[in-house]
Amino acid sequence: MPATITIASGATWEEVAADRQRHRDISLASFKPSLLNLPASSIPADATAIPRSILTAQDVEITEKNVEDLVLMLASGRWSAKTVVQAFMRRAALAQQLTNCVTELLPEQALKRAAELDDHLAATRKPIGPLHGVPISVKEHIGMKGLDLNAGFVGWVGRVAEEDAHILQILWAAGAVFYVRTTQPQTLMHLETSNNLYGTTVNPYNTTLTAGGSSGGEGAIITLRGSILGIGGGSIRSPAANNGVFGFKPTALRLPVGGWSATMTGADHIVPTIGPLSTSLEGVLLFVRTILHARPWLKEPSLVPIPWKDEVQLGEEGKGIKLRIGVIWDDEVVRPHPPVVAALSQVVEKLRGSNEVEVMDWQCYKHDLAWDIIAKLYFCDGGAEEKAAIDASGEPLRPLSKWILEENPHVQEHTISTLWQAHRERDAYRASYAAVWNERGVDVILCPVGPGVAPKLDTSRYWGYTAQWNLLNYPAVVFPTGIKVGRDTPGVGTEDLDAHEYPADYKPMSSADAYNYGLWKEHGVKGYAGAPVSLQLVGRMYEDEKLLRALDILLDAAGLAKTC
Structure with a gap:
């Protein structure tokens, strides 16, 4: 109704x-x-076990x-x-x-x-x-x-x-x-x-x-x-x-x-x-x-008419390599928090020991520039339509709405000429990144999904690890590693996180990195306890099926589950 x-x-x-x-x-x-309403006081910080304790055996099984x-x-x-x-x-x-x-x-x-x-x-x-x-x-x-x-x-x-x-x-x-x-x-x-x-x-x-x-x-x-x-x-x-x-x-x-x-x-x-x-x-x-x-x-003609492809080519023909993976450890703008680096290290170590894949480090190409370009393309009317939708009711801006609309220095109301210029910058960056990919010849890129695990509320202010691929229009898939912060997970413990801690004399690479670094120093392992660590696999434009096939191979090679 x-x-x-x-x-x-x-x-x-x-x-x-x-x-x-x-x-x-x-x-x-x-x-x-x-179901009976649960009093808020009875909900623990980790709520994942509650359904099994309340639902019937059949409901749980289904x-x-x-x-x-x-x-x-x-x-x-x-x-x-x-x-x-x-x-x-x-x-x-x-x-x-x-x-x-x-x-x-x-x-x-x-x-x-x-x-x-x-x-x-x-x-x-x-x-x-x-x-x-x-x-x-x-x-x-x-x-x-x-x-x-x-x-x-x-x-x-x-x-x-x-x-x-x-x-x-x-x-x-x-x-x-x-x-x-x-x-x-x-x-x-x-x-x-x-x-x-x-x-x-x-x-x-x-x-x-x-x-x-x-x-x-x-x-x-x-x-x-x-x-x-x-x-x-x-x-x-x-x-x-x-x-x-x-x-x-x-x-x-x-x-x-x-x-x-x-x-x-x-x-x-x-x-x-x-x-x-x-x-x-x-x-x-x-x-x-x-x-x-x-x-x-056929109904939505703006879509590209590419049917699902069951067969995809991986690796380089004649070289016996099934899958070539480039690894981004950080995007040279913001270093991920230690749990992400530790999980990525664990996965890459397993991949290096597999005969199914070849792994190489991926040197990022101007990811800071990518954010500058996409940030001024998100709101080409200067945020006018967003603000009008909010102002229509008099509702207040949420903290992250205020951050992206009013504290984002890239927001501008474009003229036709400035918009065309922004499009040229976008297309030039896409061409440059394609050239880098062509030169390196990988199938997919393995990288973090964000600058840390699930952030504290109202602190998600760095988008680079996902916005990068939005700008390039590359498909990307996220998968769980099975590792959770502060949990006794086989293969990853406190010593692994310690090995990937920030150096005592760490100097942030950017203002965004300083902010992210500050979050970790403030909250640490205890603050993010229980959060799952996930990673991201990225493919080239319109190679969606190849990307999903590559993930299937990666999960097998790294010994990771295909369910969560």
Whole structure:
């Protein structure tokens, strides 16, 4: 039902936010049997063990399957779609209480859809499609017919999607069930998830840390297995990394974005992307294959018509090398915190001992310049549309909105000539980076996802490790290493972190590095305890399938799990 308490109806921003929270809570309570509310005082900093202690054995069994296993159970009829989606709705409701990751539960729609799928399977003995009965969580700014589409702005509450977003239409035809919508930040331009409608989404492993952004709701709900496959947009990699799940940012214009809501739609200076987060690599692969097999470019002609490719070329022909990996230890702007360096060292050491890959260090090419270029292309109207969306309700700027819009020295209102010049700089940088890659001849680049693990709330101020690849429009995939800060993980202990500590006489490389260094000195291992350490693999433009195949090989070579 569309919101009736809106700025247009004369409500204050606080009244609109309170109504949206009531709506969320009613949607959660409408699912029966609903879970008892957990008192905030009973939630530990690490909330990941709570679902198993509360849910039934069957609910735990269902929700702890990965997508590839759940598909088989549903297609065979061993579990009904209704039973499965009920289990995930219960766990999603619990995830909301633990991390504040949900904007709306959809029990009526989900149960109706599940019944249709069960009836079809009973009548035909065939699943509807490759995702028959699979519950998929959806970030709120991806339009769902008849539902609110506010994109994290109080002033946009009351906008309603006229139809499902294109990507949802494809997933629906493949048999998916949509049952929950998840949180996003004000402006959709944070590496955290914080807005004035619902507040802050926190990290399940350490609730003093962020779940990332802008798809932090997806990252948190998937970590707690209130979902095992979800749709994010924008920086999919930040929430995937912060929460220790798999996340894939494709090359822009490969997966459909029609029907989502955001400011600056129509701008093509830096084209945004949409992609999956999942508890398994196979979940990511199934999602992407399903979308591309539907040939979305026929409906959304701005997409590049590249079908899914099963066969890809790795390494150099005739040299017997299956995979060549370049390694970025730091981007020469900000040195990552010790847990990230330690995990990267562990993975690279294992790769060097494998016959499947060749590893070489990657000397970064002007990554500081890359930020200068992309930062002035993010808001080509000087942030006017973002500020107007915020000012429409009188809601205050969140801390990271203020940082990126008002404290970012690169924000400018472009003229036609300055915009053309910025495009020339972008294209020249892309050409220069391509030349460097051609010279070095690697297949993929292995690197950090950020300057540390999941940051403390309101401190995510360095985007270079993800924005770099946005500027170049390179696909990138995030994977968990299995290492958590301050945990006794085989192969990594306190001595490993000590070996990668900052030198006593460390001199920061930049002001951004000084800020990041200060965070580590202030909080250290105890402050980030429990946070998972993830890494990022990057490929060249339109080599998405090659990148995902490379990750599969890397995980085998490093002895890492393909599930989390």
